[in-house]
Amino acid sequence: MKEFKGSIDRLRVNGERLRQTMETMSKIGRTKGGGVQRLALSDEDKEARDLFIKWLKELNLEILIDQMGNIFGKRKGKRDDFTPVITGSHLDSQPKGGRFDGVLGVMGALEVLRTLEENKIDTERPIIIVDWTNEEGSRFAPAMVGSGVWSGSLDTEWVYNRTDASGKRFEDELKRIGYKGEFPCKSFPIYAYYEYHIEQGPILERENKIIGAPKGIVCLHWYDIYVEGEANQVGPTPMEGRHDALCAAAEMILKVNELPSKVKGDLVATVGEINNYPNSRNIIPDKVHFTVDIRSWDDQLALEAWKILEKEFKAISEKRGCPIRVEETWKVEHSPFDKRLVQRVLDNAQRLGYPSLYMVSGAGHDASYMNQVAPTAMIFVPSINGRSHVEVENTKWEDCEAGVNVLLHCILQSANER
């Protein structure tokens, strides 16, 4: 390999190649509504992984698959004993999800490596591209288990025993698609982790910015609520004395929705999932399960908000004679990124002429777990109309390209630091 001729500052990625790569990848699991459905460890996930590995091989990367199915592709550094720079995201999607969430960060990283390769640019440190397994968590809860186990926050066996709605085990499905690797899923020392991703919210678009540099990721608290009532034929059962689990749940759902207005500070609270039993139009519901998702930059605020909610749930439960059971399913603390790397994202955006915004990430990402074991930063690009996790999820191609240019220079700078 030879040095890139000319000032490295003028190096840019190939936006057209990026677009083609994204479009090829988005054919896998394509939905009628123009999105993709590539649930973790599904046949579509396998197909996306196979294609990804084919592209990694074209770059002569050293490929490694670990016991969680995380895929790493390593590009040698001049000083291969130096700790590497890692970048990537995930190839899995939500059910009827979009074409950008996750995959843009992997294909963007690929485009960075292709740009380095075609320009014969060597870096001091190795660069590793990564696809993390099951970031979405919509088939196997919870989310981000690949990076979670890798960073030491989750236990391999526990994740292996997670099941999907049809009762299939995570490990069995991982084996079935041929991606249970030999390599232990365990963190190794790294110099910097960059994750490039769509914003999944409306802020950048609203502020007319192209690059977002999140100072970190908000905390995330998940609860599962189980409400019990008494089933009866609806006609002959008087209203008095009913114990309607769905009515109790409906009151609780509205309390969740009102919660953010009751606390000072930024917080969002949502019920995304509800399951009603027996779910027959002429039977009073006797069992309802629903989820609560609370997020804030302020962990303490989120906990206090939950306390308010718990009290309200209890009052509703007693009033309606519908006992509830609460499971605290998942808690991730807010995660401030590495200040130096975040500043580097802002600096590169400015140098490249892209308007940028210092913000927070409302969504969880593999970067949350990576941040626990390595200096981490993220790069956001705008989501059109703020839409994400839906088939119409979209980002302008020029914004996609802009994000990869920022990623390229962040990586180059980190990878050439001694």
Place this chain on the structure above:
Amino acid sequence: MKEFKGSIDRLRVNGERLRQTMETMSKIGRTKGGGVQRLALSDEDKEARDLFIKWLKELNLEILIDQMGNIFGKRKGKRDDFTPVITGSHLDSQPKGGRFDGVLGVMGALEVLRTLEENKIDTERPIIIVDWTNEEGSRFAPAMVGSGVWSGSLDTEWVYNRTDASGKRFEDELKRIGYKGEFPCKSFPIYAYYEYHIEQGPILERENKIIGAPKGIVCLHWYDIYVEGEANQVGPTPMEGRHDALCAAAEMILKVNELPSKVKGDLVATVGEINNYPNSRNIIPDKVHFTVDIRSWDDQLALEAWKILEKEFKAISEKRGCPIRVEETWKVEHSPFDKRLVQRVLDNAQRLGYPSLYMVSGAGHDASYMNQVAPTAMIFVPSINGRSHVEVENTKWEDCEAGVNVLLHCILQSANER
């Protein structure tokens, strides 16, 4: 055949045989929780029908299956040209339903015919026992289609094209279980229709009565509501500007629950079914479907109540920016039974020494449709704790027997009228 020796007034059914018959039948589709699941046109429905027909054959009845799968068993009268007395109910059940709903009315009728047969009692008029297809409507909506088509209220082809949740057609499933008969499904002149059934409510038990004689069936209005919102990743989407379809639906569900307290008169209103999309804990719901069931003895009151609800739904829809679409799925007017037959039920209960109650039926029954084409009455027995459409649904065996004794004498009197 010879006349019964002794006063026919002293004739009683065999309660022990009734219990055994009920227990044998309840093995078909038995659930772990002690109930039954015999969804219409399922393998379990077929098995129950086969057993029923075997028992009809033992009584040498003339068996007839019509194009809707309704099963008739005719016992000859002395004057076979006279219009017959019909009695029966349905063998299908709710998902995880009880062992008494429907089947008691068919097995009770069977016990009446067995009692007549073993005592060699002939009647002037023919007596027909019937099992109506798909009374429950939980697999194929709407309910009571067998009697609905027979009475001329529903169209055969329309019912044939109804599909279950997996897309299977009614007619295909009817053929599959071998119960699409040759005979046209069409009413013929009948003298009287009696339907024996559990109350499915708490009134008889509360009033300490054994026999209920409903003056008729309340009206029944079914609506399907479709709410639309905007899906988004929950974390990065601020609370302001959200269009959360589940929150809109939750508000509407509570309005349905509050409706009876807003109108004068007796009315019940229930949401039994809700389907939320995409039903993922980290996506704001963008589609919710739920059902509304309104019942009252007063048709006009039910319509006025719906008008109130519609206005409230519209206001919620506008406030939350969640458009709604309403389908008026089904409307059955309140149905007053034949006064003479209802009085006969009360008289026989008194003569037999069973405390009785003049009441209304809150549940729809095949008797609703039958009432449109023939003099009709029903006989109720208490539901323990008022529970029905659940696995713990229960009725004391002595109450079951009492109801069949009342049925026996009502039938004898009607069948011997010239």
